[in-house]
Amino acid sequence: xxxxxxxxxxxxxxxxxxxxxxxxxxxxxxxxxxxxxxxxxxxxxxxxxxxxxxxxxxxxxxxxxxxxxxxxxxxxxxxxxxxxxxxxxxxxxxxxxxxxxxxxxxxxxxxxxxxxxxxxxxxxxxxxxx
Numbered sequence: 001x002x003x004x005x006x007x008x009x010x011x012x013x014x015x016x017x018x019x020x021x022x023x024x025x026x027x028x029x030x031x032x033x034x035x036x037x038x039x040x041x042x043x044x045x046x047x048x049x050x051x052x053x054x055x056x057x058x059x060x061x062x063x064x065x066x067x068x069x070x071x072x073x074x075x076x077x078x079x080x081x082x083x084x085x086x087x088x089x090x091x092x093x094x095x096x097x098x099x100x101x102x103x104x105x106x107x108x109x110x111x112x113x114x115x116x117x118x119x120x121x122x123x124x125x126x127x128x129x130x
Contacts, residue, residue, distance in 0.1 A: 028074035036117040045112040072102040094125040
């Protein structure tokens with residue numbers, strides 16, 4: 001009986017892990033404040049350096065002074081186990097969401113003036129009981 005319970009538990013974990021959803025720039029998936037800091041040097045890194053390290057930006061904009069801003073985003077959502085319980089998932093469901101953002105400001109010569117990297121973890125909930 002214990003072997004069956006263990007097998008069901010492992011199978012359920014595999015199914016739940018397979019339902020995770022990611023969106024955005026995959027280059028940010030494994031990045032941290034430290035790794036980004038080793039890839040970007042304010043006052044030295046160029047647009048080409050940033051693009052080589054992180055690929056194309058999700059969004060490009062400009063300041064009033066004409067300086068270019070590149071924004072990168074990555075989101076990863078993992079459904080909660082209650083999502084797979086019939087009827088209960090109507091009352092409550094949710095996902096654990098990890099978000100990473102990188103914003104890079106370039107000067108008029110295309111050199112990194114400033115950058116910021118942020119990570120956050122949130123829980124998104126829904127359902128009738130919410």
